[in-house]
Amino acid sequence: MHRHRTAVRLALLTLLAGALVPMGAAPAVATPGCLDETLPPGPVPALPLSDGCDDSTPPETTLTASTTPNAAGFLAASTMTFTVGAQVSDGDTGPFGLECTLAGPGQAHDWRACTSPVTYAGLPDGSYAFRARAVDLGDTALDPDSPLAPGTVADTPDLDPTPARLTWTQDSAAPFVFVTSTAYDEQTPTQPVVTSGSMPIRINSSEPGSTFECRDNGRAIPCTGGRFELATPGAGRHRFTARSVDRAGNASAWSEPVEFYVPTDLRRQRGWRTVRGDGYFRGAALRATRRGARLVLPRATVGELRLLASTGRGFGTVRLRVGKRDWHVVSLAGRTAAMKEITVLDRYSGVRAGRIVIESLTDRPVVVDAVVARSNRFPSAQ
Template sequence: MRTRRLGVTTALALTAGLLVGLPLSATAAADCLSEPPAGLLQPSCDDTVPPDTALGGVSTAPNAAGWVATSTMAFAFTGAHIDADAGALSFECRLDGPAMAHDWTACTSPRTYEGLVDSDAAYTFSVRAVDTADRAYAYGGFGNVEQVEDIDSSPATFSWGQDTLAPVSFVNPDLYDEETPQQPVVVGRSVGIRLNSNEAGVGFVCEVDGVGTPCTPGAWRYEGAESGRHYFRARSIDKAGTPSVWSETTEFFVPADLIARRGFSRVKKSGAFDETLVKSKTKGARLVLPKQRVGELRLYAPTAPAYGKVRVKVGATNWHVVNLAGPRSAQKEFVVFNRYQGSRTGKVIIEVLTRNKPVFLDAIVARTNVFQG
């Protein structure tokens, strides 16, 4: 609790006591709510209870991280005596920060700052109430009592960070396809994408096929991609919540796993698409996929010198032979026909051509020849 300090010089106290004839302490106590004392012959009095200050509002509230995306900030504030003093109040404001900083200056509510610059350093606004009438009176007693300042010794403060510029995003998918560079095939359920920005501390918002998906800056992977055609885009969000423009859309295609049917068996194989292969040694054994329109057909399979052959067709079109005999490899891509060779409609049929020679098949791409728009 704040207290008032009474300063009385010995000579003046004696004179005042003789002339006024009142108890010295009663006169001093009454005068301590305001300076100077009511009469010239009354003892000097220092009001030691300064006013209190409160912020009433801010024009733009920072986000949860303490940042704003505006270069203009305005503050409303109020002040009040905490004792029975009824004297007038004024205010002093101060701004600390990377630009337009100033020491205490007289101000009124609301106080507005415009044209503030972006910076990693924080701004801090402070305001304090001043007992105007008391501060104008310089306490001039002859005693050893030091005058107490007539201002709020604990100013109201408000701090924030500022970032008004939208970030720039750099989205680099880890995709390569010599056959169709703009619509690459990803032989797997995981797609690597690198997300970066020109600003530090940004987050990212990502979409796959128009649906938001959690993502993180730096080297990131989209997991669990379903078979078929997909579209990816991303944008960064800076500390103040300002988003970048969306990146260009990246398209990619994921093959379908081949499922064992009559004449084929399922084989688990680490590193294969979906970790499985289908195997057969039976000439004439077939895998049949549903009727569809196909403008490009690729087959993925391991190769080895002792492996056999299969043939592939769509609907009533001609057969295309795929020879799996060759240098040993865990997986090889066979382009049965490319997207520049026209479209076919019908069931996709894969048939074993050789007897007693194993064939292993992994995955298939059967897609239309619709080019990226």
């Protein structure tokens, strides 16, 4: 009996020795290119003496976000949902899993198992980075290298080495816009008369980097922040409003309107000729040198009437009226000025309607430029 046991032991040792790699042989390594990492069977169960096959093609990760940041990397949504998936190019059937991580001011976490879709709700504003990677669950716990074979190499990672990534800055708060007018009118401060070639307005936002949208009498116009010049506004009443849009696309409320009024330029009629100069409203005025020369303007409802005219030594006199009401005489003699603003009817004189008539009363020269003929409805002082 003792001799029989000894023979069995010697046979087993001989079998094991024959399977071992000779000391001078080349190092054994796992063969790449397989779809899984199953170890090869050995002469003794659970003791493989040669390397198996390494699945050296890890899965790749697909990522789609519910909201895409704009070109500047901003978005306004406080809830983000990510659709994550795994795809392979070698026919591996898996099974596959997912791992995710989030960096940011809220709900941040390190790598952990996740399932698609991945949703983060109620995120506070700030900067975020979401990453996801696919994992080959069938291979991640296996090592195709035999622990008994010399010269083995490290197992190829069984997860995506280049995780899918999305970074963004969340801004869900709307900015504030500030609009102020630099025009001044002592008589009507809430609706100043503007006689310059443009209307200066200052526009600012509570958030740096914001853009602006502007409207003049409800019509969209291009504008910029800071000191803005509304060039050559048309005659009549204007209501200018603006709003700011931050880098995430949040828009402020429209500002309270800035109101102003632009005079009506006079057009040449019989008995008058055009004179030009930089000092005149819109660069031109009308001159008459004979008594009775008239300018007749279209019918209007007038609660305030101002005349823009030149004054100087030797200048004559004009008179104005609205409809069939009384004439109002204005002398243009005096200190030389290319354009002087003369109030003919103030805002407290009552409302009258009809054609506006301007008439020269002397043969002395008179130069008239424009008129302000508007109702006496004004916004309240801020």
